[in-house]
Amino acid sequence: MNKRAIIIGAGVAGPILALQLKKIGFESEIFESRSEGNTREGAFLGFTPNGLNVLKEFIDLDMLQEDCTPGSIKFFNSKGKQIAKLDTAYQKQRYGVETFQLKRANLNKYARIAATNAGIKIWYDKKFVRYHEANEQVTAYFADGTTASADIMIGCDGMFSEVRNQLFKEVSAIQYTKLISTGGYAKIPELSKPLDSIRMTFGKRGFFAYSVSNNGEVWWFNNYFREQQPKPHEIEKTLKTEIQDHLASVHKNDDPLFSKIIKNSHEIIAYPIYDVPKLLHWYKGRVCLIGDAAHGISPHIGQGASLALEDTVVIAELLKSHKDYETAFRIFQSERQARVEKVIKSARKVGNTKTKTNPIAAWFRDRFIGFFIGKQIQQLDWIYGWTYSNKNSH
Structure with a gap:
């Protein structure tokens, strides 16, 4: 039987992660708190080669450059x-x-289209509130009273991550x-x-x-x-x-x-x-954080989206080579943390010079x-x- 994953958040990281996991035999469903029509993400971002090279496997970059x-x-x-x-x-x-x-709304739109075209289900208006682990499953609970269960859950829900908040309440404050x-x-x-x-x-x-x-x-x-x-x-x-x-x-x-x-x-x-506070762990049990949820970064060198996309590659590779998800999560953090912290430090330095x-x-x-x-x-x-x-x- 295919392994199953719950992905919280349909920014760019959620859909691309679902596509990476599909390649290794996982069935994913994505849950997004906002409504499908809510594309008013006003900001634009500089998108650098490390992120673009992950993205181009799933999205035609020419489409993204129609408005740039x-x-x-x-x-x-x-x-x-x-x-x-x-x-x-x-x-x-x-x-x-x-x-x-490019505009963040366009980036997210094309990531969602790519996931949907690959048969991945994205649920909207699903505000994640808590989770529970039992019987070798993790169950996510949503504000509308619905639930979803799977083998693992990945929090791709950004800087204000409710998954992070549920995992590590005591250190989650940004x-x-x-x-x-x-x-x-x-x-x-x-x-x-x-x-x-x-x-x-x-x-x-x-x-x-x-x-x-x-x-x-x-x-x-x-x-x-x-x-x-x-x-x-x-x-x-x-x-x-x-x-x-x-x-x-x-x-x-x-x-x-x-x-x-x-x-x-x-x-x-x-x-x-x-x-985002430096977390001792990016995971607990069957739940793992990636992208800004795990290691939020100030936007001064435009690396938030690209680092999240790198994360999708690494975590999928590790879940493929390690049957035990907790080993995969542990190695994921140990492989990513030093790089991510170095980038965060660079971003802070740039932020300081701007003022x-x-x-x-x-x-x-x-x-x-x-x-x-x-x-x-x-x-x-x-x-x-x-x-x-x-x-x-x-």
């Missing part, structure tokens, strides 16, 4: 002078694919970092042609980055420092206007184009950035950023060049 911006970045100082460029063209040759930015990842979409006449790169300017009081998609839409992003963690009703109602007003004032002495983009945005994005605005730091940055970017390209190889070979046959 490039991944290359040109850096400018507050006077509008270009001080450096981080080109991604070399990646195509080195890794077979090249970083680009920490607000006082930064809010902000951005938006705008249409303005003078920026209607696609750009060859993201333009990132270190303005007088903060950075501003934007690009123009192949559909002529301006995608911009920024960070907003906010001492007080926003309450859910603020995120819903007032935070976006607060951010719009604040950023317009931060950039009032920078290129007037920035304020024009901010003021003319038809959609504003605001995601408070949290740190520096004192004149001396700015002077050094303007002069040395080109040198650091050259070094950065070599240093990023360990992230982008990832491939999994089941190196130890354990």
Whole structure:
């Protein structure tokens, strides 16, 4: 008989994990708390070669690039002078694919389509509330009173994981970092042609980055420092206007184009950035966490989705070579943890540099950023060049 898996969460990791497990003879069902029509995930993300190389086995990347911006970045100082460029063209040759930015909603949509086309069932409006293990089975309970049982359960339910909360209540609380990842979409006449790169300017009081998609839409992003963690009703109602007003004032002495983009945005994005606590274990019994549920990462180097996709490869490989799921989970964590923590550390470092605005730091940055970017390209190889070979046959 086929082994069965319950997957909680239908972001990108859940459907791709289900497809990986199908290859090794698992039957999976995916349970998603949101409704099927809820595709309002406003954010976009930079998607790097390590994630793209996992994804391309199941999804035609050309479809994802129907609405995207490039991944290359040109850096400018507050006077509008270009001080450096981080080109991604070399990646195509080195890794077979090249970083680009795409909307999270599109990424999730195509992952779900791929899973559905492979006969994997995705249930919507299924808010996971708790689980129970008995008789060599794990049973998930949902808020609507329904249940599902299988051999194992994998939590792919992201930063705010309820599976993590149920597994490790005492350490599950996430920490607000006082930064809010902000951005938006705008249409303005003078920026209607696609750009060859993201333009990132270190303005007088903060950075501003934007690009123009192949559909002529301006995608911009920024960070907003906010001492007080926003309450859910603020995120819903007032935070976006607060951010719009604040950023317009931060950039009032920078290129007037920035304020024009901010003021003319038809959609504003605001995601408070949290740190997920370091967990001693990513698994317990028949339940395992992957992706942001296990090792959430701040978005400064765009690795959340790619690390989750790497996880899907590794956990499927280990479940294939180890009949005992708990051994597979244990080895999964021991193989992934060091890499993941190193990436998280890199992301924090990048996050810290984005908020520096004192004149001396700015002077050094303007002069040395080109040198650091050259070094950065070599240093990023360990992230982008990832491939999994089941190196130890354990």
